[in-house]
Each structure stands twice: as structure tokens, then as C-alpha cells.
Amino acid sequence: MAGDELPPDEWERDPGRTDEESVAERDLDIDVSETILELQPVFEAIAHPRRRYLVYTLAEETEWSLDDLATKLAAWETDTVEANIATLTRHEIYTSLYHSHVPKLVDLDVIEYDDETETITPGPHAIQVLTALEGAGGSLDNRQETHARSEYDHEDSR
Amino acid sequence: MTSSNDHTDDGTKLAQDGNEPDDPDMTFVTQARYERESHRDLTTEIIFAIADAADVAPVDLKDPPLYECVDIAAIEDGFFGPKVAGHTRDSEGSVSFRYNQYHVEVASDGWITVSEPAEYGNQPDSDGL
Numbered sequence: 596m597a598g599d600e601l602p603p604d605e606w607e608r609d610p611g612r613t614d615e616e617s618v619a620e621r622d623l624d625i626d627v628s629e630t631i632l633e634l635q636p637v638f639e640a641i642a643h644p645r646r647r648y649l650v651y652t653l654a655e656e657t658e659w660s661l662d663d664l665a666t667k668l669a670a671w672e673t674d675t676v677e678a679n680i681a682t683l684t685r686h687e688i689y690t691s692l693y694h695s696h697v698p699k700l701v702d703l704d705v706i707e708y709d710d711e712t713e714t715i716t717p718g719p720h721a722i723q724v725l726t727a728l729e730g731a732g733g734s735l736d737n738r739q740e741t742h743a744r745s746e747y748d749h750e751d752s753r
Numbered sequence: 754m755t756s757s758n759d760h761t762d763d764g765t766k767l768a769q770d771g772n773e774p775d776d777p778d779m780t781f782v783t784q785a786r787y788e789r790e791s792h793r794d795l796t797t798e799i800i801f802a803i804a805d806a807a808d809v810a811p812v813d814l815k816d817p818p819l820y821e822c823v824d825i826a827a828i829e830d831g832f833f834g835p836k837v838a839g840h841t842r843d844s845e846g847s848v849s850f851r852y853n854q855y856h857v858e859v860a861s862d863g864w865i866t867v868s869e870p871a872e873y874g875n876q877p878d879s880d881g882l
Binding site: 643645672673684686687688689690691693694695696697698699 | 792793794796797800801810811812815818819820821824825826
């Protein structure tokens with residue numbers, strides 16, 4: 596470690612603390628910061644591949660109907676074009692999303708879901724999850740990341 | 754009913770063994786088999802089975818979302834999770850829950866059994882003999 600001093604946190608200015616305590620707790624504080632603790636919903640959100648794909652779609656569009664989302668995910672998962680997705684496959688993915696993954700991601704504040712219109716929009720934790728996926732993408736879901744990215748870039752270049 | 758006789762017998766035997774709480778007021782409605790290699794996940798297989806029992810299209814079966822009854826994705830991991838270092842972590846047993854009037858049992862061998870209270874459906878079939 597070079598001599599760079601970390602900026603002291605508020606509590607470390609507490610005059611009651613000895614220098615020794617401050618140094619020890621400052622080291623601990625690096626590992627147990629708020630930022631790290633807030634990652635829990637991120638890991639839970641991306642634990643299932645289908646949920647990762649769902650979150651990827653939010654990088655492309657910020658509003659999805661559940662039906663369109665089912666088609667999109669089916670296309671990604673089977674590596675085929677959306678026009679080739681059979682109705683049964685779409686219904687299977689729709690069912691999986693509706694009954695399991697969407698409510699779970701709503702629970703984790705990663706997405707918001709409008710029951711009336713069956714529309715999905717990003718929730719408060721969406722950016723965190725997307726950022727985590729971006730960092731992990733290379734080793735986790737190379738193929739899906741490529742899918743998502745190429746379509747995203749395509750949108751950008753218009 | 755599309756399941757083989759073999760399994761129906763097996764299911765009945767399980768109940769008599771006391772491996773599951775056998776509710777005499779419940780009537781067997783339908784059965785489905787979850788295959789881990791299938792592209793259908795366990796949630797989908799269960800909802801399709803309940804939809805079959807209720808005689809509605811699976812995408813019309815919406816209230817409530819299954820997640821509000823039970824976290825099936827967690828059960829899928831526990832019973833049918835991936836191999837770790839070459840070993841499966843298969844658990845043995847079954848999980849039962851209610852979905853509307855239906856009693857659903859998911860066994861670790863992949864069989865999903867849907868039953869309902871006797872007054873909702875036909876009286877128990879006495880083999881018609």
C-alpha cells in the first residue's frame with residue numbers, strides 16, 4: 596500500500612477514538628461499505644439466466660409489454676429470430692416470467708410492473724444490476740450480452 | 754389423464770405410506786412431469802398442469818401469480834439444481850402448496866400432482882366396477 600491516505604469517514608472524526616482503533620476499523624470499513632451491502636439484490640436478481648436476459652432487455656428499451664418480452668427472451672434463449680418463435684414457446688416463457696421471474700424482480704426493486712397493462716419498466720435497482728452484468732458479462736452470458744449489445748449499438752447508430 | 758398407470762399406482766402408494774399428507778377430501782385431477790432437460794422450467798410445467806386441471810389456457814391463469822404462493826425457482830434449485838464438481842445435489846421429498854382451490858404436490862422425481870377438494874370435481878373414481 597502506498598502512503599495515500601483514504602479520506603476519513605464521518606465517524607472516524609469521533610474524538611473518543613484512539614488512532615489505533617481508527618486504522619483498524621477503517622480497513623474493515625472498506626469491505627463492508629453500504630455500496631457492497633446494496634449488491635445483495637443484484638446478485639439475487641442475476642442468479643437465474645432468464646432474469647439476466649430480462650434485465651438485459653432494459654438496456655435496449657425501458658418499457659416492455661410482457662408479451663413482447665416473452666418473444667424477445669425466447670429468441671435470445673434459442674438463438675433464433677423473433678419471427679420464428681412458436682406460440683407455445685412464447686406462452687411457456689410468458690408463464691415463467693409472469694409467475695416467477697417478474698414478481699421476484701419486482702420484490703428486489705429491479706423492475707416495476709404495471710398489472711393493468713402488463714408492462715415492465717426499470718425499478719430503483721435496475722442500473723446497479725445492469726452495471727454488474729456489464730462487468731460480469733464476458734464470463735457469464737457472452738452470447739446474450741452480444742445479442743443485447745449488437746441491438747443496443749444498432750439503436751445508437753440510427 | 755395422460756400419465757402411465759405405473760405412476761398413478763406409485764402416487765397412490767406414496768400416499769398410503771404416509772410420505773405425504775393424504776387428504777381424503779382431495780381428488781386427483783391431473784399430473785405432469787417436469788424434465789430438467791426440458792426448456793420448460795418448473796414454474797411453467799406447474800402452471801400448465803393447473804391450467805389443464807382448470808380447463809383454461811395457461812396464459813389466462815393469472816390470479817394469483819405462483820410466486821405469491823411459493824418460490825418455485827428456489828424449489829427448482831433444491832430438487833433439480835445443477836451438478837457441483839460432478840455431483841448432483843438432488844434432494845429427496847416433495848413440496849405441497851395450495852393454488853386457489855388446487856392442492857399441488859411437486860415431488861423430487863419430477864412428478865407434479867394436482868388435486869382439488871372433492872366437492873369441486875367428480876367424486877373419487879371407484880374403478881367403475
